[in-house]
Amino acid sequence: MAWMCMRDSAWKYLQSAHLGGDRNYSHYTSRDFYSQFGLEDFLCTDDIPGTDEDTDSAVLFGTLRGNVVGLRYYTGVVNNNEMVSLQREPNNLYDKNAVKVNNVNGNQVGHIKKELAAPLAYIMDNKLAIVEGIVPYGAKNAFTMPVQMSFWGKEENKQAVLDELKMHGFKLAPPSKSSEFGFGSSWVSGRAGPSYSAPGHGAVQMTTEQAVGTPLLPHQKQALAWMVSRENSKELPLFWEEKNNFYCNTLTNFAEKERPENVLGGILADDMGLGKTLVTIALILTNFHDGKPLPVEKVKSDQLHKESVVTGVKNEGHELLKGTSCNVEPNISSVKKKSETVQSQYSSFRPKRAKAEKPKYTVSSDSEESEEWLPQQTRTKCEKDLPATRKRSKTASCIIQEDTGFASALASPSAPLKKKAKKKDTASVQSVKKNDSEEGPRTTLIICPLSVLSNWIDQFEQHIRPDVHLNIYVYYGPDRSKDPSFLSKQDIVLTTYNILASDYGSRGDSLLHRLKWLRVVLDEGHTIRNPNAQQTKAALNLEAQRRWILTGTPIQNSLKDLWSLLSFLKLKPFTDREWWRRTIQRPVMLGEQGGLRRLQSLIKNITLRRTKTSKIKGKPVLELPERKVFIQHVTLTEEERKIYQSVKNEGKAAISRYFNEGTVLAHYADVLGVLLRLRQLCCHPHLCTNTSSSSCQIGDSTPEELREKLVNKMKLVLSSGSDEECAICLDSLNLPVITHCAHVFCKPCICEVIQSEQPNAKCPLCRNELRVEHLVECPPEESDSSIEKKGDREWISSSKINALMHALIDLRKQNPAVKCLIVSQFTTFLSLIEIPLKESGFVFTRLNGSMAQKKRVQAIQSFQDRQTGSPTIMLLSLKAGGVGLNLTAASRVFLMDPAWNPAAEDQCFDRCHRLGQKQDVIITKFIVKDSVEENMLKIQKKKRELAAGAFAAKKLTVSEVKQTKINEIKTLIDL
Template identity: 35%
Template sequence: MEEELDPVAYHPSSRQWEGDSENSRQSSQPCSETYMIGFVLANIVGLQYYSGQINGREMVGLIREPLNPHDKNAIKVLNTRTEQVGHIERSVAAVLAPLVDKHLIIIEGIVPNTRNSGNKFKIPCQIHIFVRLAMCSSVRSSIQRAGLVLILPSDPSFALSEAEVVKEKMTGREVKTLDEIFKLVDENVSKKAKMEAMEPPKQVIKSQLFQHQKEALGWLFRMENSDDLPPFWEEEDGEFINVLTNYRTEMRPEPLRGGIFADDMGLGKTLTLLSLIALDKYRRVGSSVADRNVAVENINDDKLSDRRKRKRSVVIKKDSEGQKENETEDDKLVKRAKEKIIKCSGIKTTLIVCSPSVISTWVTQLEEHTVPGGLKVYLYYGERTQQVEELQQHDIVLTTYGTLAIEEPSEKGPAKNVNWWRVIVDEGHMIKNVNAQQSRAVANLSARHRWVVTGTPIQNGSFDLFSLMSFLQFEPFSIRSYWRRLIQRPLDQGNKKALSRLQVLMATISLRRTKDKALIGLPHKTVETCYVELSEEERDLYDHMEREAKGLVQSLISGGRLMHNYSAVLTILLRLRQICTDMALCPPDLKSSTNIEDVSNNPELLKKLVAVLQDGEDFDCPICLSPPSITVITSCAHIFCQTCILKTIERSKSSCPLCRHPLSQSDLFTAPPESSDADNRGISSHNQKSSKVSALLKLLIASRDENPNTKSVIFSQFRKMLLLLEEPLKVAGFKILRLDGSMTATRRAKVIKDFSDSEPGEPTVLLASLKASGTGINLTAASRVYLLEPWWNPAVEEQAMDRVHRIGQKEEVKVVRLIAKNSIEERILVLQEKKRNLARKAFQGKAKDRREVSIDDVRTLMSL
């Protein structure tokens, strides 16, 4: 199976069972909808050769081991701590292994509670078999013909299936069902749900926090310092048991000490986190016993009351048995405090990982909110130290995902060799793909506390959360097999209870408040949809191209070839969307012909195609799930980042990770470099304004007539569209600025500063691309937002809006989305709502998970 794993290498974390066949084809896809057809009984053998232990009714990992020198069909068995226990007996492995290798089945194991104590060299195991619906009959026949007894749902013995969570007696008590377990955890979380505000240390933080920020600071602090057992763990008879997996240990598991800080964008998460970091330097004992128990590291004897000082001076005597007498509760508190000071003393450096555009935001926030010199900061980016000791001398080290990803293959990177006090992953949705190199880089860091910070923890679907669990090392959800069993598969199949499990899980480890709760008294934000009628010429071209596209897409779906022609389909969709915004976006040679030809053997057309794709900003590389920095199209017409696909074909078996077509470097086509402003001087010379541009100008002029000082931001995913807009806006009398991905960081910062200038006569319209403006910048000088096109991902639109609607905004914010009537854009809104529902309901409410653009989505988009 090794050659079938994800092209950018399977996540090597010891907290995952590697080789899950369901996810080995393509990292960007969640598990497919599979159904349990039954189970077989087998023995785990070879126990005497391995150290792993298994308890009764414990889930186990079943991993193909094709390179095993003794058995090419070997299936090894791991316990939930990834320790090998043994192998599945040969006779059963010989039947199942070929089906696993062909990706026809997924196997999951569980050891029943009734273990045969008569033979210490083997353990009975139920192997549950999952298949896609279309393959049920053929797989069932194949297993039965091979002589294995497959216990089907119609068989009376099926009631014994541990996968059905049948109640049984275990250690003299009733076994709880999974949903009963989640319900109990939910009740426990609710008991602790009261938020206690906490003040930041004034020695470092000079700004006044809002009440919701003080409460968040208290929550963050409590999560880091709690000695409670992690969620889903219980203590029983001197042992600690994970009630989901039945794993038992005599060692107390470490508290989670971190989580997901998921407050809405614009609620001041950065200042709250700076306050948390400041507490590492200046921490005072609070008034309550609970406060004192956790805030012990900076106890200052001079600030203790006279009464406590007198109590501390009591001589502690020992009786003949060595027991202490006359020791007050305060004495015990101080003693525990000193013990904790010893345990927690040492370096307390926080590593903050973010995108390059957000580094400047952290620097600005540090200057604005902290006392000069209060926190020592090091920028680990570009020219940087190679000395671990130098990093450890700072309170904060700022770095980027890219920097860590570059260092990931090397063992020498200093960031990898620091035992960080805290790692904060800002814009945490950047690690939504667990297999991407930047995700692996942050997951493999050593840290006492781990925080994911994002206003959009779910962007495409619930599988985004699995990568966050992996980073947080929140067992068992950081193990792919458990995530798939407990959350992903039930969600894919529309199981209502699965959504409630997801909600409980998020409640245990995340804090989420939204701006609609009036936490900070932000001015109101309204979102309007302005429907635009296409002109006669636009409508004729759109309808003609859509008819051609429908025919092609229908034939691809019927022939089962849609995913093999995924890039071609996305290109079709892109062209339809470009017509909705402005026909000038379509290259003339592509616009003039509606024939959608096979471009795999046409290098020149491939290069033109990649240039079109590069102009849009909402395509993700299927390997790293991020917008490609350098877009590449393969000869088999699939889109990737240049870095991702080059790494793929460096492997001994070079092939496309989507269709397995053989690839070499000569089969990769890159776009020409982005044009400079000088190269685009003539781009806005066309005289005919599109219907959307005309509608936009009317809205802008009406806003200006109402208040000449009102500032507006116009977002488009097409850089070329921003250039096309410049001339008509200038003709209409608007002073404009432009912010796009072709600009240097310095130039972008100057544009933002100039736009924030409130002096009369300064620019009032900012043309902004999502690539340069979607995250990490402050555009509160504006109070109007115009979205020229809808994006597949509603979270991206919300990030754009929240550059304007955030702390610091004084005016009511109006957002206008321009949507072409009777077009693909209206259907994109339907898909957006599906994704928005899941993200919303994960924190409070049930929706079937979706990722990216599925076949059903394509049907919806093409009205098929």
């Protein structure tokens, strides 16, 4: 969906600049355009117009050639076709209109000649346009150099800019097609340019030594190998080339003698639940050797085992993870490391290097072809030995002990931790002291939201072997340490974004900013997507050799949001927003192929992202226990059958009549009502008695009565579980409203229809007259008083309840600890089920969609609790809770009534069939024989086939929706 919020302006611009004139561009499918690059996640630029530079809505007014003067007074140098930055210098003593010219590095090159500076100053000061420069011939200019300027701004400011320039005798050249929107005119189109074909991720040798159980899953090892390779990367960063002893940035053409710093880090963007925390802990441990931290800067190659250089070191650090088998060589400073040991190659876009020896092993971010990531000798072993799930012994680490819960660690973080460190870690503290003065930083700083702080502490506790001397300090709370040397002696400092930001904001001497860190890890790194937020600024100003961003959500940020992350990683020249904007953000927004290619290779280079459905070595990343679905047929009693049959006959007669009249869809709500009652009767006779017959005519009632009837109908449609979609947008209902003809649409959709078809708007489904003032909105949910009412009636059982209770009691006999979900679309039904549950002595809890957050959490927690006496049953309404709902304590599901949409059922099952589920999940669907429920299964089957087929993503047209609905009704009522 992210692509939808792409700004119109970009396309507007595309139209005016590319296609020209009044071409209709609305049919251009931007989704296709972007999805071919797999970049949908990056296309949302939902910025607020008028905020900061607002460059996304800028159009190119034109270009102008000018001169840069005064070169001999400044040191900044520029290559041919290099981008330069134009900055106002209002305080210049000689000319208040001064505009200085800087190169990409921020070194001043010169000034814009004063005659041109005068109008530029006016334009820039009044923010009429952004002026960007590219120097066509920068080299060998002693005194002046030309500069090609592009003027970008809002359409409404174009004339003012033109006028101001004209007043000073300048005229913009219209934007030329070949200029690729000012992004490197001649040089981009003039030469082929580097092709940034996806570089493989560097791999690190691993050994098979000490292969014992494997706590790291294959995809986690892959992530670790990737991270280690990135931390030890010696390749030039992406978009940099070595040319005549210079390092040249291929995007801006900036070049310098000094080698650009490597980006020793990246973005680990795996889905939630894939174990980013664990992998990060493993990464931290790669800096350990013999249970002690590796000296980072001063390590000499010969300190490492000799054979390690050839065959790969047995990674002590890795073994520190409990029961690890897959070893990575120690992760040391790249400067000191022998080059042969690192196999990383990013050579595909550099022919010269490509000829060099081939990497033995490469890691590819493309999960489909990632068999290559492990060395040959390791591969077979790992394949054989990998258990489906991890087993971890529950021993505490040496620093945080069993008794050091999160609360105590937070309440007084320094005291208990310090004490333990002293008591147990004398040796390691000593060794640190000895090396302290001569070594580089040893500390990894982890910043996370407060809510996951405890998770980090738990994970350290769980995964670090007790004999590893690791100092962990939680920098949090009012008593947090103020001693920089204390912090720098830690191996890990854990803190929150709030602490980071408030330290940075309040004290100028923020402790975290005074220290140089070995590594900074931003957990939930998308927290810094807003460049103006204090925590972002604070994070960007941290000094660290290695920088990592962990983020669970796909980087659903806009391109703009991505900037903060890149800036944090310190990939030159993107640390400066102007270069990010000019080389990536705007070209991508304008749909320029080169821009997309660059973004794609950038993302591919610095991020690793796998989803739960990603595959590694052909196997899913997460191997869940099996999920088995059984259908249990239920036969109605004679009495139940009588009622069912009579309601069915009545309903079938009415629906046949609608068919004969051709008014099925006009009576859609009534049809749904009939079907609903039948579905309810399959569950329990008491469910449907209260539902009023909606056969009464709408025409002859008072407005109030009419309104009430319509509201009831809408509620019927919404609550019928039919998963209604709006027939206009074909998406799920947003702000549902009902028409007088009793059809439910999204309010914005139907209003648009009425607007555009004025004055005689007709219902898209039945062509009845439509009026905005006739639309009835859905009133806010009132509390379920009906449930109480039902409770008053004398309770009777039903065939389905009997079947359920039979199954439950049977199950309890086999295993009293097994936990079940009982799922229904009818909360009233769940209430009815409560009674026999109580009678049979089951402890149960309940989760409805309407429950307050606090109650929900309580219900979930008590159910997930494994203690004896905790609830073994949860009553769950089908749609309760989002995808995040975790009910893995349950291994059995009883689905009391089928849903229209099989996806809704699957989603419900996934609440227990997900990461953390250790047992096979057995699902029982109760289906009444010879009833609407059996017909619903038929429809489910069809929908599943459709979803699996080639037209999975195809959206149906309105008439197709109509036909589908009609066919469904026929199937359901046996017509």
